[in-house]
Amino acid sequence: MSGNGRIRAWVAPIAFALLFLGAWQLYVGFADVPESSLPSPTEIASAGWESRDLLIDNAWITIGEILLGFALAIVVGVLLALAIRSSRTIERAVYPWLVVSQMVPVPAIAPIFVIWTGFDLRPRVMVIALVAFFPIVVNAVDGLRAADPALLRLLRTMGATRRQLLRHGSFPASLPFLFSGLKVAAALSVIGAVFAEWVGSSEGLGHLILVLNNATDTATMFAVIFLLSLIGIGLFGLVALAERLLLPWYRAR
Amino acid sequence: MAEPVLTASGLARTYPPARAGGEEVAALAGIDLQIMSGELVSIIGPSGCGKSTLLNLLAGLDEPTAGSVALGSGSPLLGSVAYMPQADLLMPWRTVLDNAAVGPQLRGLSIGEARERARAELLRFGLDGFADAWPSQISGGMRQRTALLRTFLTDCDVMLLDEPFGALDALTRQDMQERLVELWAAEGKSILFVTHDVEEALFLGDRVVRMTPRPGRIADEVAVDLPRPRAAGVTDLEPRFIELKRALEEPLRAEEARTP
DSSP, X not given: XXXXXXXXXXXHHHHHHHHHHHHHHHHHHHHTOOTTTOOOHHHHHHHHHHTHHHHHHHHHHHHHHHHHHHHHHHHHHHHHHHHHHHOHHHHHHHHHHHHHHTTSOHHHHHHHHHHHHOSSHHHHHHHHHHHHHHHHHHHHXXXXXXXXXXHHXXXXXXXXXXXXXXXXXXXXXXXXXXXXXXXXXXXXXXXXXXXXXXXXXXXXXXXXXXXXHHTTOHHHHXXXXXXXXXXXXXXXXXXXXXXXXXXXXXXXX | OOOEEEEEEEEEEEEOOSSTTOOOEEEEEEEEEEEETTOEEEEXXXXXXXXXXXXXXXXXXXOOSEEEEEXXXXXXXXXXXXXXXXXXXXXXXXXHHHHHTHHHHHTTOOHHHXXXXXXXXXXXXXXXXXXXXXXXXXXXXXXXXXXHHHHHTTOOSEEEEESTTTTSOHHHHHHHHHHHHHHHHHHTOEEEEEESOHHHHHHHOSEEEEEETTTBEEEEEEEOOOOSSOOTTTGGGSHHHHHHHHHXXXXXXXXXXXXX
């Protein structure tokens, strides 16, 4: 894409967002909606600015949880995928339970994590990892199957061992799939963090939403939601950046 | 005197029936074939004559139902016989240089040493200046030259080439044929070259082995008594070339006519 085209690609969504915010502002002003049910964008901005220290302190806590949970999900997800692909028996035994693990209602299981580990960071990290690891495993397993069988045969004629087939064949071929999974997992991990904090936390942006809800401080709640979205977008962007740096060949195609 | 580097005796490959109660499929039967050291042998035959099955057996990728394959050196087949298929099978995540270097790397050289070996050959294979290109960025001919270099760098004395130039346009193909012969003459490799193109078989081979299908057998072979070096546009106009070509084409055409 040319530099000009890239700028043009940004103009439309930003213009749309400004239009949307403008309409929102006008609607709230003219229809005289009470601030406690729907604050205007300017009210949200000023409420957020007033509570900026509170928001930023709690944002750092939530960001820390998300990064830890996401990292744990990557490690567990990739190791599980490798185990599943290494043996038919493990695949048959484990794969159905992965699906079952996603049927467990997360808000219901989060308090149990709290009972196990206490009222600290650990249950939150576990909840985030629980919701984020699934798309990682599923995509990594698909990816590890994706290598061209003819290529693997060719590597075998060169005397490649099983380990070498994985390292030089199946694993690199799986990376584009893995990154697709990571992008979905990035979005899910923010949702997981909010859930986890609702259930078992006295800090973080998710917890702050509950507190603000009790105080009917709707404007600041909206500011928190905005921050949470920003965190999700940031994590997604980080994954996309890593993909660009680690898979230059994938973009060159 | 030249010694056999690869010997197949009584080779047969039968596949189990595709469905229960069906009949077994005999892909190959009674193949006796010997490649001498430094020889370039072409194999020709209509599609479905079991050429690819034969190469899989010779490369060690598949086990024969009967008979045996042995290297003159006594080494196991996997890792000692280089194989080059029609699809270039370049790894999209490796640059041209790193694709070429995969053989030495699998043998245990560090990536640095493997790259050095590949870099030293880039010029000879017409890949100078393309070391860092991705496979998706280069032409089909260049991709196949990379694949040929990768095959060469496996350092195997025996090379099996399965219609490697079949998908290339005529000019690129001629260029690849000339490069292959040059490489073969300079390095003393023993090459088995599968093709369905009679002219290609004659242009390259010391002898041409003709196969027939159902089951795949060796029908006959022709010694190609054309002097080397052979040149495209020259050799193929010589009366002897045309004579050999006719002799090979006639039964092939009859075979194609019999194909349902």
